[in-house]
Amino acid sequence: MSTQTFNAQTLPANDNVNPYAFSVDLNGQWFAQKGKMIAYYGQIRFEALSAGPLDQLVAATFHSPLYAQDWIVAQGQGKLLLADRGFDINSFDLDEGNLTIRAGNLLAFEPGLELKQSIIPGFLTLIGTGRFVAASNGPVHFVEPPIRVDPQALLGWADCPSPCHHYDHSYMRGVLGTARMLTGLGGTSGEEHQFDFTGQGTVLMQSSEVVTNQDTLLRDLEGQVGMLGVGGLERLHGTIGQRIAAERQH
Structure with a gap:
């Protein structure tokens, strides 16, 4: 089995090395998620967003405080x-x-793009002109609305309204459905719960129901806890306790 050996001159410029790695031809600045750089050639340094010299760049481009540390x-x-x-x-x-x-x-992503925090927990929005690099669990498929997509298979959407939650009738009806809505116990499958897209635009789906990283959703939930009063926090504490107890029984 023959393999190709790369160097700084033979690596692709802003293109895939293979299906699992991408080579950025850096001449200036790029935003990168921590832990996603595997190697580099040349004179490159990496700065946290809190670095003083980056204040102007961050102020103009990065508008997602929940994810700034990432x-x-x-x-x-x-x-x-x-x-x-x-x-x-x-x-x-x-x-x-x-x-x-x-x-x-x-x-x-390139600084020509502006990053904002989506109203949908666990998602970010890029606006403007430029290139970005993304991971998916399997190939990406582009589909047009109207369509309903399994939440775990949803990668993103472009130039169309934010989705609505859709719950199947069999999930909503009956005592079991009521208990699920009140406690969150029992979970949902893709057949019971989908994201519902309407209008014009494009929906991006990955070829798997496995989410690459669920920490981002947790970050969004933590960020919203501050909006709850004592009563809301106590209710949330009770719901979390019920979920933990149910998971430990499995």
Whole structure:
């Protein structure tokens, strides 16, 4: 079995090395998620978003405080290699576009794009013109609304309204459905709960129901706890206790 040996000159420029790694031809700055850089050639340094010299760049481009600690800025000249635990890697170009993507799947993006926190927990929105790199569990498929998508298979959506939750009638009816709605016990499958897309635009789906990183959803939930009063916190505490007890019985 023959393999190709790469160096700084033979690595692709802003293209895939293989389905699982991407080579950024860095000449300036890129935002990158921590832990997704696997190697680099050249003179590149990595700075936290809190670094003083980056204040102007961060103020103009990065508007997601919940995720700021997960990101760095790579700056300099060279080849930057990105990967994510053997998942498929793809790059996408936006031209005055608006695309929302699962936060854990977004690996890197050019400063020409502006990043905002989506109203949907666990998702981020990129606005403007530029390139970004994302991971997916299997190939990415592009589909048009109207469509309902399993939450775990949803990678993102472009230029269309945010989705609504859709719950199957069999889930909603009956005593078991009522208990699930009140306590969250029992969970949902993709057949019972989907994201419902309508209007114009494009929906991105991955070829799997396995989410690459659920920490981002937890981060969003933690960020919303501050809006609860004592009564809400006590109710949430009770719900979490019930879920933990149920999981320990499995």
